Amino acid sequence: MNVLDSAVKLLQENEIRPSLTRIHILAYLLTNPVHPTVEQIYQALLPQIPTLSKTTVYNTLDLFLAKKLVKPVGVEYKEKHYDANTQNHGHFFCRVCEKIFDFDTHYIETETPELKGFQIEAKNVYYSGVCLDCRHKNKHKEDKNEKFEGNQDC
Amino acid sequence: MNVLDSAVKLLQENEIRPSLTRIHILAYLLTNPVHPTVEQIYQALLPQIPTLSKTTVYNTLDLFLAKKLVKPVGVEYKEKHYDANTQNHGHFFCRVCEKIFDFDTHYIETETPELKGFQIEAKNVYYSGVCLDCRHKNKHKEDKNEKFEGNQDC
DNA sequence: TACAATATTGTAATCATTACAAATAAAGAG
DNA sequence: CTCTTTATTTGTAATGATTACAATATTGTA
Numbered sequence: 001m002n003v004l005d006s007a008v009k010l011l012q013e014n015e016i017r018p019s020l021t022r023i024h025i026l027a028y029l030l031t032n033p034v035h036p037t038v039e040q041i042y043q044a045l046l047p048q049i050p051t052l053s054k055t056t057v058y059n060t061l062d063l064f065l066a067k068k069l070v071k072p073v074g075v076e077y078k079e080k081h082y083d084a085n086t087q088n089h090g091h092f093f094c095r096v097c098e099k100i101f102d103f104d105t106h107y108i109e110t111e112t113p114e115l116k117g118f119q120i121e122a123k124n125v126y127y128s129g130v131c132l133d134c135r136h137k138n139k140h141k142e143d144k145n146e147k148f149e150g151n152q153d154c
Numbered sequence: 155m156n157v158l159d160s161a162v163k164l165l166q167e168n169e170i171r172p173s174l175t176r177i178h179i180l181a182y183l184l185t186n187p188v189h190p191t192v193e194q195i196y197q198a199l200l201p202q203i204p205t206l207s208k209t210t211v212y213n214t215l216d217l218f219l220a221k222k223l224v225k226p227v228g229v230e231y232k233e234k235h236y237d238a239n240t241q242n243h244g245h246f247f248c249r250v251c252e253k254i255f256d257f258d259t260h261y262i263e264t265e266t267p268e269l270k271g272f273q274i275e276a277k278n279v280y281y282s283g284v285c286l287d288c289r290h291k292n293k294h295k296e297d298k299n300e301k302f303e304g305n306q307d308c
Numbered sequence: 309t310a311c312a313a314t315a316t317t318g319t320a321a322t323c324a325t326t327a328c329a330a331a332t333a334a335a336g337a338g
Numbered sequence: 339c340t341c342t343t344t345a346t347t348t349g350t351a352a353t354g355a356t357t358a359c360a361a362t363a364t365t366g367t368a
């Protein structure tokens with residue numbers, strides 16, 4: 001099965017109508033696992049889809065994000081946040097109250113065969129989800145609707 | 155010793171002239187470990203320093219970053235990058251070639267007492283430094299100048 | 309005091325992203 | 339097939355955080 005077909009299948013499985021643009025953007029992401037930006041995707045597909053608009057790339061990626069077909073690389077807040085604690089430590093971002101919590105990561109000992117010979121200068125660990133307070137505040141909702149899902153592949 | 159004094163000391167230790175503005179910004183960061191944004195710092199200090207300019211906050215934080223007095227929270231690229239691999243995995247950013255490498259994080263098993271009861275929905279691991287290729291290409295430089303430093307607290 | 313170096317400020321530019329409304333294409337009903 | 343509705347795509351303009359830059363103010367030193 002070629003990439004175009006895989007893309008169509010993936011789209012259908014996620015209840016996204018497989019328009020040409022969507023197929024191409026998804027196929028590009030699948031065949032070019034270089035963590036591309038909107039600009040890169042746009043430039044790469046322009047020859048094949050001359051009428052393509054950058055807005056469409058944004059829209060399509062937002063749709064893919066919502067359907068969890070793609071993930072953003074990095075932890076993107078609107079504004080930069082600064083930390084006077086320069087020790088290596090983890091950050092937990094609560095998507096409800098939008099607070100950032102610190103946690104210790106000393107016990108995280110990693111052997112990363114893929115990075116053998118790499119010069120690792122900084123290690124960052126970011127978790128996200130719902131903090132204890134916000135879980136309690138929304139306990140009633142949690143039981144009823146889909147707003148709070150159980151842990152996924154964590 | 156109060157916070158102002160600690161701030162002065164920290165600045166001097168890092169060869170930064172302890173101007174009033176710098177003292178206040180650093181003291182704010184030390185006493186408010188809430189990972190503030192430029193806007194937050196600016197708004198908080200405006201009553202005390204009515205002539206404060208937001209540009210100064212930016213400049214000062216850039217200086218602090220350069221002297222490693224503060225760290226940015228999150229992994230900030232100029233543009234968003236997208237990944238069609240939605241499995242949890244780590245990313246390594248090479249600051250020389252600016253490529254992003256994937257690595258497996260399955261063996262990272264974490265027990266985080268600080269996050270007990272938190273609903274963890276996503277785990278992200280970001281390393282940065284210099285990749286193998288770029289280290290090799292710059293071997294000659296690596297021995298001579300300060301461009302490539304050894305690992306720090308990793 | 310006077311000079312030079314450093315800090316701070318305000319305005320304007322930049323640039324990724326978003327909002328929004330118009331244009332186009334596709335699907336469904338008759 | 340044709341009309342009507344809905345979904346998709348597009349282009350332009352706005353937003354908002356950050357940066358560039360030149361002007362002003364402050365500090366340290368002779």
